[in-house]
Amino acid sequence: MDFVEEAVERAVAKAKVAGLNVDFMVQEFFTLGSWDRKFQTIIDSGLFHIFSGDEVRKAAYLEIVNQLLKDNGRLYVLSCKEEPGIDGGVNADEIFDTFRERFIVESLHEFEAETVVDAAENAPDRRWLSYFAVIKKCER
Numbered sequence: 001m002d003f004v005e006e007a008v009e010r011a012v013a014k015a016k017v018a019g020l021n022v023d024f025m026v027q028e029f030f031t032l033g034s035w036d037r038k039f040q041t042i043i044d045s046g047l048f049h050i051f052s053g054d055e056v057r058k059a060a061y062l063e064i065v066n067q068l069l070k071d072n073g074r075l076y077v078l079s080c081k082e083e084p085g086i087d088g089g090v091n092a093d094e095i096f097d098t099f100r101e102r103f104i105v106e107s108l109h110e111f112e113a114e115t116v117v118d119a120a121e122n123a124p125d126r127r128w129l130s131y132f133a134v135i136k137k138c139e140r
Ligand SMILES: C[S@@+](CC[C@H](N)C(=O)[O-])C[C@H]1O[C@@H](n2cnc3c(N)ncnc32)[C@H](O)[C@@H]1O
Pocket: 001, 002, 003, 004, 007, 027, 028, 029, 030, 045, 046, 047, 050
């Protein structure tokens, strides 16, 4: 899911090449609060870190994830790591602090992500240092 049509078109094309049968949708994340569905697993690839430092949107994000995730379900979050001199990204403390109340951060690993060709071309020397977090929703 992405609210940019071209992003979804790229994902559809990649899934086709990989022979995967996946449903994609062009959708604003903050409308998902109206969904009456629950999931055991949610994968966030590059959304959460956009809200870094924005307490209002982080709270709205948490509310929606909390609503969509089953008890004991897991949220897998891939985020760019905050780095000096580079816009965006999140630091490890912010990940732990954000999810502390209703979730458990079970693991947090740093790794170097691959990125899309145009982003790599625009910043050829950049290492896309990132975090991969496994986050469990606590049982109520
Ligand atoms: C860092 S990119 C990650 C793209 C892709 N998910 C990936 O992992 O390669 C962040 C994406 O979030 C999308 N995005 C940002 N805010 C959004 C929102 N409120 N609802 C849906 N998509 C959003 C942007 O259009 C952008 O494609």
